Amino acid sequence: MTLPATIGEWISTAFFAAGAFFFLAGSIGLVRFPDVYTRLHALTKADNLGLGFVITGLAVGSDSWIVVVKLYLIWLLVIVTSATACYLVANAARSSGLEPWRAEDR
Amino acid sequence: MTLALEILAFAIMVTVALGIYRIERGPTGADRMLAAMLFGTSGVALTLVLAEIAGLGSLRDMALVFALLGALTSVSFVKRAWGAER
Numbered sequence: 001m002t003l004p005a006t007i008g009e010w011i012s013t014a015f016f017a018a019g020a021f022f023f024l025a026g027s028i029g030l031v032r033f034p035d036v037y038t039r040l041h042a043l044t045k046a047d048n049l050g051l052g053f054v055i056t057g058l059a060v061g062s063d064s065w066i067v068v069v070k071l072y073l074i075w076l077l078v079i080v081t082s083a084t085a086c087y088l089v090a091n092a093a094r095s096s097g098l099e100p101w102r103a104e105d106r
Numbered sequence: 107m108t109l110a111l112e113i114l115a116f117a118i119m120v121t122v123a124l125g126i127y128r129i130e131r132g133p134t135g136a137d138r139m140l141a142a143m144l145f146g147t148s149g150v151a152l153t154l155v156l157a158e159i160a161g162l163g164s165l166r167d168m169a170l171v172f173a174l175l176g177a178l179t180s181v182s183f184v185k186r187a188w189g190a191e192r
Contacts (some may be wrong), residue, residue, distance in 0.1 A: 004107055013110040020117035023148065027121035030128050030144060036136045039128075043140050047121075047147045054114065054151045058158055061107070067166070071154065074170050078150055081177035085143060088184040093136050 008060055015057030022050030035101035036093045044086040048079050111159050118152045139183045146176030 004010045029042025055075045059068045125141040125148070132138060150169045157165035 004110060009107050009110075012107070016110050016114045019151070020114050023118055023121045023151065027124040027144060030140060031124050036134060036140070039137065039140050043144055043147075047144060051147055051151050055154065058154055061158070067163070070166055070170075074150060074154070074166070074173055077170070077173045078147060078176070081173065081180075082143065082147065085177065085180035085184075088180060089136055089139060092184045093134075098134065098136070 012057040012061045015053050015060065019050045019053030019057060022046050022053060026050060036098060037090060037100050040086050040090055044082045048075075048082055051075060051078060108159060111155055115152060115155045115159070118148050118155065122148050122152075135183075135187060139180060139187075142183075143176060143180055146172060146179070150176075 004013045023046075026042050026046030029046060030039050033039045033042055052075055055071045059071050062068050062071070122145060125144040128141040128144075129138050149172045153165050153169040153172060157163065157169070
């Protein structure tokens with residue numbers, strides 16, 4: 001058992017907890033939501049926010065600036081690609097004739 | 107500190123397990139692709155966490171490669187696989 005000792009480690013742990021929460025929320029959305037469009041919404045927003053929290057937690061505990069810059073560049077790349085992929089998948093699903101889910105389909 | 111990182115790694119692996127359930131259920135190819143995108147994001151996070159636990163800086167470059175490959179897979183899915191399966 002190694003509990004967080006310093007203030008920085010407690011801050012990191014709080015960011016990790018938030019990151020784990022958003023990751024779990026995103027994948028529960030992926031499992032529970034009714035169609036492709038709603039699942040895209042859960043996945044591309046909640047998961048990237050979770051990744052951002054995890055990366056911020058790692059950056060707080062990191063001891064070199066190069067590592068911090070690299071971590072945030074990875075996050076930037078993931079955000080850009082996930083926004084693009086979200087548009088591409090939604091556009092392909094829409095143009096292939098998949099209708100969005102409506103409340104009366106329940 | 108390692109304990110918090112290990113719990114975080116476990117939570118990320120739980121999200122991967124939930125993604126496997128979505129791949130199994132489908133119903134369309136796009137739903138399976140979404141689970142693959144989830145694996146991309148979770149893979150990046152998991153690799154970064156493991157880099158911190160193991161103290162291996164080179165794993166961060168691996169995470170960067172995962173992020174790049176995630177972009178390529180979804181583009182190639184939309185361009186190639188989606189049209190072919192219908």
